[in-house]
Amino acid sequence: MSSSSSNLKTLLLERLVRGEISQEEYDRMVGLIDEHQPVDAVTDPSDPYVSVTGLPTDPGGASSIVGQLQPLTADDRLGKYTLVEKIGVGGMGIVWKARHPIGEGDVVIKVLPPELSRDAVHLEKFRASFEIVRRLNHQFICPIYDLEHDPRVGYYLVMKFLEAETFDVYRRRLINEAGRLRFNRLLKLLEQVAIALDAAHRQKIVHRDIKSSNIMVSPSGEQVWVIDFGLAAEMRSTMALLSKERMESSGTYPYMAPEQWKGQRQTAATDQYALAILTYEMLTGRLPFEGDATVLCRCALEESLPTIPKVPDSVNDALTRATSKEPDARFQTCREFVRALVTENQKRPKSNHSKEPTDPEEQYQLGLKYYEGVEVPQDYEKAVYWFQKAA
Template sequence: MSAQDSEVTGVYRPPTEVSAGTVLQRRYRLLERLGVGGMGEAWKAADSGRLVDGQPAQVVIKLLPPELRRNDEANEDIRREYSRVWLLSHPHICKLFDMGEEDGIGCFQVMQYLPGITLRQWMRRHSEGISASAIVSVLSAAASALDYAHGVRKPVVHRDVKPENIMLDPQTGDVHVIDFGLAAEIRNSQTRLSGAETVIAGTASYMSPEQWQGRPASAACDQWALGIVAWELLTGTRPFQGNGMALGFAVCQAALPVLPEPYAFLQDLFARVLCKEPAGRFRTCGDFVSQMQFLLQGTSTDATLIGAQAAVTPSRSIRPEILIAPFSAETARMAQTAWARYLGCEVHWRDEFGQDLRLIPPGEYVMGSDETAEQLQLAGFVLPHSGWREWIAAESPGHTVRITRPFYLGVSSATRAHFAAFVRATGYRTDAEAIGKGGWGYAIETKNGVQRSDFNWKQTGFAQSEQDPVVNVTWKDAQAYLKWLNELTAESGSAVRYRLPREAEWEYACRAGTTSRFFTGDQTGSLRGFANVQDVSFGVVFPSHDQKKWQGFSFDDGSPFTSSAGLYSSNPFGLCDMLGNVWDWCNDYFDAGYFGRSPVEDPRGPSSGDSHVLRGGSWASGPVHLRCSSRDYYGPGHRSYAVGFRVVADLTQAEKV
């Protein structure tokens, strides 16, 4: 008597084999076998215990492979995995409804029936090519599902992300990730049954190095696998080839192959998502896909991708989107790459004068700060006297600013070597040299800072290398240097033009997508390793300096005076010493009330004034002056051993920017 006959007699006999019409647990009637393979069988079934429009709901039954159905460990694996996965509820995760068990066929899982096809089938149907937007859509849905599973109270790692475990409905575009943990547990059981020493969970071609090495699976394993899927969608092949341990060796040891030429601009993206060490990958799967989407904005969106001979080519006719703060360091770097590709230039450019500059992409952010002096004091900042309240008030209101055009900004402030070349070529004398009072420097006899006639950009009273920033230069001195640069570039036929940064450009570049007090965070200690500031070493050379009144930093940055360009770590745009080392002159006149009437797009500051803006703080500055929003100002003839400047180079592709 068959299982279906038992419904007539009322006597239920558990089935020992399955076929169309078999009923499991008096509830699930098998209708059609959807697939069979090493991971078992999948059946479409009718669930009499769950009705839709008065009819038994359609579900999918997943059965163990025949050789594991009576294996106690294999059945326990499935029970354990069910207890971890069944609570997952996400629009892009196939819902697991129930788990059943029959003596003859072991444990089985009951899950949501999804009309459609697997990503593998979809790829085969579209061998003529897949649009970039379609690829991103699929990957975005899968990433959303995986990140959700990784983020629940008891994180769930899929461990077998591959095209066969991603379902698509061609009619609706719906995407679902299926078989969370199921295939991996079955493969574990098969490995143990075979007597192998190492238990491997995952499909070989999509396994991460740590899976091959037998290390615990983590969310980074799923990210690696999604990266392999993305590579395959773009190129039609997988990056690492081979069988068995040869494949494992390639995954763990071989360098990442070079992407086909049309996708060369994605090489850095894949180098990160397919980093051998999990810690080197993106924070989440979603971060990876969002960066890929950003980079693909600059391609022909209606182009098709055909295997390794992708027909899509970067298109400079499509302008990348501007950044909107807050954005991550990864987004900052990817935006620089996208804009460089669009403009046909480099992210990092060393000009003919030996100056290193970084491409700063357009973006929108909140400039300034609404923090009051009282709030800063409550947060631990020291304001030495009441006049500082006016400086703090000049940072408000926080207001939206949109930088609409990309520009190059010096990686560091102009160095002594750069300025010396200018002086040798022109015979220029700085204000500190031409005016009797001189500049500022360090008097070793008093261990203090003084203004003296012999102090200038060449002589500061403390040792400076040629790569240290030039100091004791006035706003007028900086303009003379820029005028020389522009005259030389004009003579050579170059359209590059140099200038000082506008205040809005400076703060945007300094923040680099962050919204905290410092680009490293809100706490003063976060600047350690990123800035040369008034620190412990400063206190040694200025022993009479009142560190309580003029609050310093509690760490030792190793530089009592100025430091060489690039000594400290850069911000997300790749700029060094935006905070600390030396103040940077800005082009703008200063007006304490300007932020209240500033235009949103590309503000240039007041039309007139007596003083110019200084930004960034210096080696002699405490925490309150090192905040991204902090402003200072002096007349155009002011010079100091803590003041320098950095250059902007305007892009010349006017028709593009």
């Protein structure tokens, strides 16, 4: 039995003793864990893509993080950066907007939990993950600049400040303003996310925590950035191992694939599963499954994704395959999943143009019209190529 399964059973037992779940619910969940846990599954702490899963006694964890930090205020300096304003508390700690001293633009500083500084092994593992992620140079991935240390607060991350809003906030704003989020506009954004994920996967980097709040969208809706690439998940796994008070997973419960719940190795297919859940959320305005960790674990292991009414069959078919219980049954790449959302008829309707344009600007404008949903060039692949090359 893997250590993650043992931890999950222990926490379920604690909930049973506290009266938070019934004996019947406890027996059913333990049976599910045993049924879906392979005999030879081993949680290897040295594998950066294996998570420690469990039910948190402190789901947010934010209060315990904040309480252990020396207070900072606006205009304080961390290294060469001047703090401007506190943005909030995220999965990795307190988040600040800060200013570069020589006018190179604003940055985001994430002050990490102080426990990280007290364990050399996990600190070194986090450093290694940071160095890998920092090498990701992609237009759809938020750049990470530095991992620094300050004696007042410990370690902190520095990354680019984005004039953007999270995917879910962008969706709500667009619906409030325009009454709907056009399917082709959504496809454009999802394809950018998929391109970013596939680029990382080619370098053997898995995000492990894809969700709407980890996708930033520019105000114009033309650009997305994937943030917290792998580091938030790494931090949660580290804190789960170091903390005696709570046990957290490497992902966010509603988006977690079956292999994450079972503490198995996470791959590119894990990110694809979360991207499919995100797609469902953006199409419907709600998550496919809701409830506490016990309910969400059961749904991930046993339930099929609910069908979305009034959408092409290709959408539901693609979502079903991308959320298959077995990772090998999903699409080969995230981009293949996004492409599968669109039927051949949707991809290649008749064009109003009698012939393909040869001027690069005309090609770009035609590709742009595809993404805006105005019309689709006859050659779908060329339209995508024209737009991405020009953009």
